[in-house]
Amino acid sequence: QVQLQESGPELVKPSGTLSLTCAVSGGSISSPNWWSWIRQFPGKGLEWIGEIYHSERPNYNPSLKSRVTISVAKSENQFSLRLSSVTAADTAVYYCARNVNWGRTFDIWGQGTMVTVSS
Amino acid sequence: DVVVTQTPLSLSVTPGQPASISCKSSQSLLHRDGKTYLYWYLQKPGQPPQLLIYEVSNRFSGVPDRFSGSGSGTDFTLKISRVEAEDVGVYYCMQSVQIPPYTFGQGTKLEIK
Numbered sequence: 079q080v081q082l083q084e085s086g087p088e089l090v091k092p093s094g095t096l097s098l099t100c101a102v103s104g105g106s107i108s109s110p111n112w113w114s115w116i117r118q119f120p121g122k123g124l125e126w127i128g129e130i131y132h133s134e135r136p137n138y139n140p141s142l143k144s145r146v147t148i149s150v151a152k153s154e155n156q157f158s159l160r161l162s163s164v165t166a167a168d169t170a171v172y173y174c175a176r177n178v179n180w181g182r183t184f185d186i187w188g189q190g191t192m193v194t195v196s197s
Numbered sequence: 198d199v200v201v202t203q204t205p206l207s208l209s210v211t212p213g214q215p216a217s218i219s220c221k222s223s224q225s226l227l228h229r230d231g232k233t234y235l236y237w238y239l240q241k242p243g244q245p246p247q248l249l250i251y252e253v254s255n256r257f258s259g260v261p262d263r264f265s266g267s268g269s270g271t272d273f274t275l276k277i278s279r280v281e282a283e284d285v286g287v288y289y290c291m292q293s294v295q296i297p298p299y300t301f302g303q304g305t306k307l308e309i310k
Binding site for chain 2: 124187188189190
């Protein structure tokens with residue numbers, strides 16, 4: 079059973095860069111799946127950030143595209159998120175998720191990690 | 198972006214009674230491939246969202262048959278035939294007909310009376 083686990087700093091300073099990693103266990107990052115980052119704001123709204131496939135260019139939410147980088151580390155079986163120039167509006171729970179390969183949705187999610195942007 | 202709007206934003210239901218949540222999209226979710234890309238999730242307290250329904254009306258693995266989805270075009274509905282205590286949480290609809298980005302509704306909080 080595939081499991082996902084997010085890790086990274088819980089506190090990031092304004093104008094800094096948020097960096098998170100999602101470790102994939104029980105399966106391979108090179109399986110025929112895309113992998114996504116999704117965040118949930120304190121008011122509970124969900125926002126898709128972007129997705130990556132192990133051998134293709136990532137897709138990003140146009141609203142975040144200028145600040146986001148998603149990458150894969152095959153040897154470590156993980157993928158990562160970098161979000162630059164953060165502000166308090168980027169405070170959220172960040173989830174990594176697996177895209178299904180039979181549709182356009184997400185079937186497995188990590189437990190999420192809360193990231194606060196504050197000085 | 199395709200906007201999806203849920204109503205109501207909250208509802209309180211007596212156990213054993215039915216519940217219904219509406220999701221409307223700003224454009225048709227019917228793709229030229231013939232599929233309709235509308236999904237339903239439930240987020241239980243302290244957990245990530247879990248997939249309930251895919252492509253309008255198909256229950257995901259392990260989802261009880263008291264959950265059903267229906268609709269077409271821009272109007273969709275999630276129904277729970279008999280609400281149980283374990284159904285509490287926030288329900289989200291999500292569209293993926295036009296990506297990026299995938300977009301979610303605001304969520305509907307279900308409470309038990």
